[in-house]
Amino acid sequence: MGPIEDDYSLLDSTLHETFDDISDDSDAFEGSLGFQQCRCGHQLRERSEKLRREFYEAHLDIKDKLIQNLQLIIDEQEGRISDLRSIFKAETGRSSPLTLSEQKMLRGISHLSVEFGQLSDENFALKEELHAAEIENRRLQLKLSTTVTNFSHLPLLMDNEVQTEEDFDYSRISKADSSISDKDSVLQDTEEEFMDDTASETTTVSSGVNSDTRPKSSTSLEHYQMLEENAQLKQEISDLKKTITDQSEHAIQLQTNSEASIQRLLQRFEEEVSLRKALHDALVQLRGNIRVFCRVRPSKLAIEGPIKHDPLDCDALTVSTDSGVKRFLFDRVFGDNADQIDMYAEVEPLVLSCIDGMNVCIFAYGQTGAGKTYTMDGPDTNPGIGSRALIQIFQELEKRSDDVDFTINVSLIEIYNEKIRDLLDDSASQKLELRLEKDGKMRISNMSKCSVDSVAKVKEIIESGRKNRSVAATALNDQSSRSHAITMIEISMRDKASNSVCIGRLNLIDLAGSERVSKSQVSGPQLKEAQFINKSLSELGNVVSALRRKQQHVPFRNCVLTRILEDSLDGDSKTLMIVQVAPEKTSIQETISSLNFAEKISNVTRRTAKKPLNAQK
Ligand SMILES: Nc1ncnc2c1ncn2[C@@H]1O[C@H](COP(=O)(O)OP(=O)(O)OP(=O)(O)O)[C@@H](O)[C@H]1O
Secondary structure (H helix, E strand, O other): OOHHHHHHHHHHHHHHHHHHHHHHOHHHHHHOOHHHHHHHHHHHHHHHHHHHHHHHHHHHHHHHHHHHHHHHHHHHHHHHHHHHHHHHHHHHOOOOOOHHHHHHHHHHHHHHHHHHHHHHHHHHHHHHHHHHHHHHHHHHHHHHHHHHHHOOOOOOOOHHHOOOOOOOOOHHHHHHHHHHHHHHHHHHHHHHHHHHHHHHHHHHHHHOOOHHHOOOOOHHHHHHHHHHHHHHHHHHHHHHHHHHHHHHHHHHHHHHHHHHHHHHHHHHHHHHHHHHHHHHHHHHHHHOOEEEEEEEOOOOOOOOOOEEOOOOOOOEEEEEEOOEEEEEEOOEEEOOOOOHHHHHHHHHHHHHHHHHOOEEEEEEEEOOOOOHHHHHOOOOOOOOHHHHHHHHHHHHHHHOOOOEEEEEEEEEEEEEOOEEEEOOOOOOOOOOEEEEOOOOOEEEEOOOOEEOOOHHHHHHHHHHHHHHHHHHHHHOOOOHHHOEEEEEEEEEEEEOOOOOEEEEEEEEEEOOOOHHHHOOOOOHHHHHHHHHHHHHHHHHHHHHHHHHOOOOOOOHHHOHHHHHHHHHHOOOOEEEEEEEEOOOHHHHHHHHHHHHHHHHHOOOOOOOOOOOHHHOO
16 A cells, blocks of 8 residues: 555544544434534534645645655666766767757656646645635535525525535535546656656667657646646636625625515514504494403203303393393303303403503403303313413513513402402411502502412412412301402513503402392391492492493492402403303393393493394294
8 A cells, every 4th residue: 555545544534533523422413403413514524624634735745755756766867878878988989879869858857747746736725725615615505504594484585596505515525536636646657657768768778779769758648637637626716716706695685685574574563563452442442441241151951941042143142031031132142162262262352452551350240150260260271261361461471572571460369248358368467458549549558469470470379369269268168259359460561662661450350149139038247248249249330330331420439349440440441241140040030130230231232133032942
């Protein structure tokens, strides 16, 4: 094996070691994204470039030595020829007939050897330039491919012209490599031929044969081949440079287009947001700020009940009583097959309006067991409005966190016999009182506020409130429906650009069971409870009716429930009453009573029935 082969095998083994080094980091390599894979590939190429450069340098040293050796051989041959000439002259008494041509030939060989050296240097420099250009080209292609990935959702120009790491044409580097090998063998052949020629000439001179008959040297031919290859390499470099320039321009163009697209999309997004707000406001104006929904709990009995609801007539409900069929109209009616998702979908716009700084109150009204807690709270496996609203508010604000700083505070209270109880204070150590503040607004003193900073925290608060409410009910030896439970969510947002602060409030109220109002045949503490419930529910009805009629005076101050909610019910606030009904015949009286209450506060105009009521069955 010669020195060049030795160098090649050294290069090979070093490249393998390098690749093994990189593969050793297989965890990071396998776990990484395409970008990291490209980076590893890039590191491998860089190391290979370095090794190749070292190889060229070593190779050039060998070439220099070879040229030096050639020079020595030429000098030696010249000396020997000169000796032969002297011998020839001494023996024949005349000068050697080959002197002139011999001298020309030797000068030519010497000149070509020097030129080989120069060409070799020039080739090396050109190859260096070619590799640098290849690397720059590849870097640009990778940059382009990353840009395309980042903006792949946008319409891009010249998409299919972009190459990826995989698409990159490495054959050009291989071509350059084989070109180097070709040149190596050419130089080696030349060296051998030169040696042969020189030996042959020596023989010719010594035998006195005419120089015209000796084999012609192929050095001139190789010389021209090398010049051609140089020209070819130069052309390749210039082509590559042109490609790089084109790709740079392409990259800049792509970047500009992407930025313009993003700007356009942002502008459209802002327009959509203000349009959504305007449409929602218009919708609320059309429907009025007070809306009433009705939801029928699924029946616990197999037999058909008195309540009928046609899903195609989504705002009407009929109830068969002994005195005939009664039809009720609301903003929306949910039959016994409506699920929590259907329910929340209808409530969602109201919840989201809190993020725009609105005050919203959602009440669940109805007899015990009609499904108020199910609708507002719901089981863990199928949560109700409260959990869904809190999670959605939190997630919506998270999405806007680049533009706004926000805090979400949650309080849970209960009103029992006109007294307020903190459901987030396990020890119930603080007495909660309603106080009129300097700004003329009613506030609850010492009420716990829990800051929500994650969805897990939302669940924790709801669970803690639930636990305390049932504990309270056990401690009081009564049912939860005898108290009003209020979940207060306060959303405070500060716009980072303008520093303006906006506060929205969402109150979710699970009212006490309304059947107590009609059951007056109780005495002692239960009579007192019934009276409080009766009074507060009827005061709530009066307040909502007064607001609906836009009365000058709204009787907020008549009970604790309406005093607490005054701030949230007044002005531009939005109110939703969900009247819950049980479908069984045994509950018919409470059902009619609840529906009458709801109808009184509903602002939906009664439609004239198209068919006689008794024909609707
Ligand atoms: N839409 C519904 N789908 C399935 N089950 C329901 C639904 N609504 C209510 N229920 C079930 O009916 C029962 C009574 O419901 P819930 O406790 O919500 O009534 P409530 O009006 O809150 O009663 P209370 O006033 O006593 O608190 C519960 O077992 C509840 O799971």
